[in-house]
Amino acid sequence: MTPAFPFSAIVGQEEMKRAMILTAIDPRLGGVLVFGDRGTGKSTAVRALAALLPPITAVRGCPVNAASVEECPDWAGLTEFETEERPTPVIDLPLGVTEDRVTGALDIERALTQGEKAFQPGLLAQANRGYLYIDEVNLLEDHIVDLLLDVAQSGENVVEREGLSIRHPARFVLVGSGNPEEGELRPQLLDRFGLSVEVRSPDDIEERVAVIERRDAFETDPDRFLKKWGREDRSIRDRIGQARATLGAIKRPKSVLRDCARLCVALGADGLRGELTLLRAGRALAAYEGDTTLSRDHLRSVAAMALSHRLRRDPLDEAGSQARVARVVEDVLT
Incomplete structure (x- = not known):
């Protein structure tokens, strides 16, 4: 295999x-x-x-x-x-x-x-x-x-x-x-x-070269390649395990909950699933980064991935949903 x-x-x-x-x-x-x-x-x-x-x-x-x-x-x-x-x-x-x-x-x-x-x-x-x-x-x-x-x-x-x-x-x-x-x-x-x-496919030539090099090295000698990257993979695994263990202890200030609601209202997101997802994603990120309290910085980091696909279409806005989220985050979380 x-x-x-x-x-x-x-x-x-x-x-x-x-x-x-x-x-x-x-x-x-x-x-x-x-x-x-x-x-x-x-x-x-x-x-x-x-x-x-x-x-x-x-x-x-x-x-x-x-x-x-x-x-x-x-x-x-x-x-x-x-x-x-x-x-x-x-x-x-x-x-x-x-x-x-x-x-x-x-x-x-x-x-x-x-x-x-x-x-x-x-x-x-x-x-x-x-x-x-x-x-x-x-x-x-x-x-x-x-x-x-x-x-x-x-x-x-x-x-x-x-x-x-x-x-x-x-x-x-x-x-x-x-x-x-x-x-x-x-x-x-x-x-x-x-x-x-x-x-998106990378536009940077050096990044594309790195993709080719690593894939070719993996296919040529997978055991050597896996050994080379094993330490970094184990580090990520350990961080995920630690984050799972501490997830329930992450503090969530009322002000951050209010930020979640304000973001979703400003974006016009339907229902409450957006707020709950934003909260959970921010808390998971806080746990992964070894923090003990959910903050605005965590919300900023996950807002686009948690909310961009929940927005109603705006035919007059050609920037895209992720850009819309970024603008609202900048306005609301200042």
Whole structure:
């Protein structure tokens, strides 16, 4: 199996890497949506981050990566319950995928003739406690989008056929990528992503040369390349682990909560999900940077990724949503 490219060796794309780190610290953020050109390292970054994270402890043989006996569903048919370490799952959701492949399939004939709940787990079961990656998410079929919205909201996958019902946990970090020029994303799914970033092919010649050099070195001698970048990856892993441990202790002054609300009102963001995401992203960043109190500086750093995809369209403003957020942040957080 080909090892993942080291996360710390990815050239540039700092905003995308920061967003993915924040979702690793606090999965409640709701995932990351990455807009941009093809070949800019989106899928590489997802797999690199998952490989960098500590392995998960799961019940051996459990198809939903359950952490304990109680969480492993009875339809799995396990008679012995031992735990093992597994890499953090990263599951691809391909375009054109069928609903049964996503949710899993019930064997109705076996259920009727033998009285057994025979269930073939789908991609949602495999992604539990990991990452679900959707390339070209804006081209995903509507009924699959609706299904993902329901599961992302509840954290549980429910399959019902002919009066039979199967349930299992399905909690994952949703990462989607797409090119806005190839189709728009439904507002319901757009709002479900906690963070969004835009990536572009680098214009700087030296940066492009660095990308080529590192990729070529990785493909030529992956063991040597992984050893070279291993220390920096371990440093990021340790910082993520420490941030997870201290996240709940980060103080959030009332003034900062008021800043969150003022930003969202000034931007005209619908609902309250923007404030909650801004708060969670800022707190995750504070924990990652080793701070004990959430501040305006943290909000400034995450405002664009937390709010830019929640804005109503302004046909008279050609600057783009990230520029609009930057202007309002400058006006409000002075």
